[in-house]
Amino acid sequence: MMKSLKTNFTALLALTGASSAFAATPLQLTSDVYVERQTERADGTKKVTLEKPTLVTPGDSLVFVVKYKNVGTETASNFVVTNPLPAAVKFDGTSDGLEIVSVDGGKNWGILGNLRVAKADGTTRPALRSDVTHLKWNLNQPLTVGAEGKLIFRGVVK
Template sequence: MRKIFGALALAAAFMASAVPALAAVELETRAFTEVTTTDVNGAQETKMEPVERAKPGQKVVFVITYRNTGEEPAENLVVNNRVPNEMVYVADSAQGESALIQMSVDGNLFDELESLKVTETDGSVRAAKASDVVALRWILQGAVAPGDSGSVRYRAVLK
């Protein structure tokens, strides 16, 4: 398990953007589990806690935080993130405020999941499913001003 989460901690968010020379964007990817507790009155509260160790079948929330540390607005920002090999993407879990979200089943072609196809080993072609997703892309709408930050996220289950 330690080896798996070493890989998860290093699951990189890759940035591809047309950012002016004076704009600098930093990325940080963190993995969390959602923990629900119930107080003495029966009220439930869900908190996100950093992943220390996950078990097969457990959901993990990946949060990719971006921050413009430069002097100019960062425009046309795109955040790409591969789903770790040990994980399976959870359908409809990708979120990003003011972002167009796309997925990939091969790591190269990105589109809405409904538009993607998978070629089986026998040559037949079928519609892609969430479990086929190997990478996600968030195309941020609008510029990220100097000093501003935001985040995108998705859930995946440990195989």
């Protein structure tokens, strides 16, 4: 069964300390990674479970969860979350497709279908998921006090 998504409070405390240069840390941002396992039930159907990644090998499917919450006392606006993709992970999509991506290390951004990658001969080709280096979400609603949400994307260990 799916394990509950526990907030890593230790990390949050560390985060608070690291951000003390600001007047306050009104937002919490936490990152979790799960590995997806497929097992076959007795009747032949497949069951998919998410586990804490104790064993990860090339080809495994990972689910990344970025949670955010406004724990401050004022509304945050122009809220943008960026997640560089680990080098050993190939992007495998999001559930809602609301992200924009970069295929050049974060210089240019756009919807994946609109991006192109330069080839050695000087021409370009359409960008693929395997080209993605960064993910970004632009949330156009002000994040009011207490508001929270999560961003989910999938990857495959190269």
